[in-house]
Amino acid sequence: MTDDVSPTKRAIMEATYDALHEQGYGDLTIQAIADEFEKSKSLLYYHYEDKEALLADFLEYALEEFMAEIDLQDHEPLEQLEMLIDATVPETIDEERYRVQIALLELRGQVPHTDVYRERYTEIDRMLTDRVASIIERGVESGAIRDVDVELEAELLVSTILGVQTRRLTTYAEFPIERSRAALFEHVQQRLVAAES
Template sequence: MTQDGRAEELEPAKRRIMEATDRALRKHGYGNLTIQHIADEFENSKTLLYYHYDGKDELLVDFLDYVLARFLDGLPQGDRTPREELETLVDALLPETLSEEAYRLQLSMFELRVNAPHDENCREEYRHVDAELTELLRDILVRGVEAGEFEVADPEAEAELFLSILTGTRARRLTVFEPDESIESLRAAIESHIDRISV
């Protein structure tokens, strides 16, 4: 859907569908979500949902791409060092606490990931998500090496490792911690890893 662009480039009808899906997921979560829940959050007719999508599963695959584009668009640009960019990325992916609605949305994305082995379209979308994040991490690490901030022999491998750390930490946060429970200990472990690769 937005792989060649960003979230703001969506046609208006699809943007409204994605926004309605976001609201519905925050209210109902992935397990209870129905097309009717999305339609209830959508100012247009349910028929328009079915004009664009055959069903909930197809819509949610597009929603993953929308969430990724919105996330990447929301990352700050400007006068930051590579280490600051890396720490900002960690902050964005792993806030210390979550509101109940934000928790439900993150949990929905996690449940979609768990469903990927059974849904090839979902698997492909998560491959795209992971590839985008790996490339972002690799770019930060390469610039950090060039700036003398990081000491990394293989930025590609380090980016893969870092994404696995972040993905695993998000899974732990969603399956072990309460939404408003601090994940300071998990964040400290990631900060310790950043310290290890820093000059």
């Protein structure tokens, strides 16, 4: 968890998460978030004038939480990539996480119509791609990863991960997650692992 978030903001973000879980994006209102907020409702309205502003902040908060979760500097680059795949494409998703991820997918669907969501999702994709590129670059420098086009490989991995996430959420029980995970891990092994000399 990020440490520089105020207790009030954290409480608001947790209430937003709970409301997304309960309502989904389509039925979500700022009142539904206020109902999940344990502190004064007026405090919520003081910080956010509408649902769009609150959800834009929630996306930034969720990104910071996720980036902290995958800050794996103590691990070797190849291990970091595998842990990142595990974090972004887990074997199983519980019902709560599934419902929240569906809500976030619906929110991503609003990007063509809402500038602030477009900005947030652009930032999310860029930061994730930069993180993957940084891991690959460290691997190339250490000799663990073969000399590849770092930006191209990062773009491919992130686009594949996002595609797997979307396909999984839109087909759920029918989606062959084991095959997708195996394909991602196989790509890392076959394309990125440096040949032993």
